[in-house]
Amino acid sequence: MSSPASSPDVRPASPETRPASPEERPTSPEVLRPEGPSIRIGALVPLSRPGWVEAGRHLLAGLELAVDEVNGAGGIGGGPLELVVRDTAADPQRAAAAVDELAGLGVAAVVGEYHSVVARTAAARADAVGLPFLCSSAVIDALTGQPTDRVARLAPAQSHGWRIYADFLLAAGHSRIAVASQPSVYWASGARILRDHLTPRGGTVVELDVNELDPAAVCDALVEHRATALLLLAGVPEPAVSIVGAVRRDRRLAGTLIGAPAGQPEFAGWASSLGDEGAAVPFLRYLPERLGPLGVRVERALRRRLAEAPSFVAFEGYDAIVVLTDVLRSHGADRASIARAWPSVAVEGTRGRIQFSRTPGTGVWQWTWPPVQVVDRDPAERDRFRVLHTG
Structure with a gap:
């Protein structure tokens, strides 16, 4: 410290x-x-x-x-x-x-x-x-x-990585997306990127304010909107951990993908807080495959x-x-x-x-681009990461 x-x-x-x-x-x-x-x-x-x-x-x-x-x-x-x-x-x-x-x-x-x-x-x-x-x-x-x-x-830039994540969702067959979000410029930017990328490709994005909805209400909203994927645009450990637990245990939502594009499952605290329930949650990671x-x-x-x-x-x-x-x-x-x-x-x-270049929309010298992966923790071995998509 x-x-x-x-x-x-x-x-x-x-x-x-x-x-x-x-x-x-x-x-x-x-x-x-x-x-x-x-x-x-x-x-x-x-x-x-x-x-x-x-x-x-x-x-x-x-x-x-x-x-x-x-x-x-x-x-x-x-x-x-x-x-x-x-x-x-x-x-x-x-x-x-x-x-x-x-x-x-x-x-x-x-x-x-x-x-x-x-x-x-x-x-x-x-x-x-x-x-x-x-x-x-x-x-x-x-x-x-x-x-x-x-x-x-x-x-x-967020728009680069999160568009790759949106492409992963579509390739995996998910077009009805819900985002559980907290009020924040960063989370709002992420939701907008997802909506702008998914909507022209036949997708829909519904936002659920987790400051207004408890985990049980989030589950009810997922059923109501027939969402097949829920993205956690929220902090850890809470409210993200409680939401994951509620969705995993709700029989109505069996098969619902839980995703975390901001990378919350990257760290060991995620696995220790959620155990097996924290596996198979795809997130963005900025590493090469090798x-x-x-x-x-x-x-x-x-x-x-x-x-x-x-x-x-x-x-x-x-x-x-x-x-x-x-x-x-x-x-x-x-x-x-x-x-x-x-x-x-x-x-x-x-x-x-x-190397750096001037990338429109960033206003700064930008490395264009670091490697981007969509990965998750393997349910069979939580400390092992599976590469699901690259961009």
Whole structure:
């Protein structure tokens, strides 16, 4: 966990790691200890409630692993990277204040953030104070209110991933879709993407407000609307866990697909909360079907660090440092130079070659596109993921 916002949480090099490389190579017996001036990088991570703490823990693990590897290889220009971590707790105003604080602490750039609404506020504030921001994990399309050269993003835009999810639903024979949603700009955006993509293809989407309907009422509404699929556009553990349990146990809804495009079942907490009822819930995951040598090595290191299988969010954190390291080495630590460098990035990440372009509707420099999968947890083995669809 990060320290309170009143004091900087600086994550320096640890002595355990080996040099980062785009390819598999053995651990060096000698760790280079950078001794020059440090370069500070701010990190925005949800590490306390109501933030998605599991996602924050995985994101931070990826960031820290990559920083350790950079420093184990001699750092940047002979100086170490230092990660200054701030807990956003899924609070946009807290994130904005953290950006101001980080700018005052002299960080070269800011990375991270998982929650889309929080990332949008952080991106706007970073742009306003002239601080480059590399968003690792938030997907909402309009990450900034107006186009900016200071902000880049690794996660795919929501419209890209959720259209792939909609195609999966149609291919699986589901055209009558219900979404159980909470009031939120992010969830409303997701529902709109699904409706706009499914309606011209013969699908229908009905929205169920879970702030107004309890799980039993959600089940009644599914029967009334003859929906064959229910998508959870709601937070975890609640109300999502209670809704899944109610639908699974309602005999009228046998065969109803439960889906979670935002990725709630990715994390171990989902499986521990729901047991067998949490299996066979398709969700979006931003990983390739097979990892390359770098991805395989990083997966092993992340597994050791987390003591569990790493999520795609951990890989996003690692890749964010890979990109920023490439920029710092080629363009230096000046904030304006970093912002100018986004279009020249061409670096191997854990999930493929990362390059940025201007994608309509996002307003930022966007990796177009990371790999996208629709997966679920195998009912026969809950810790194993089945790839159902790729895009």
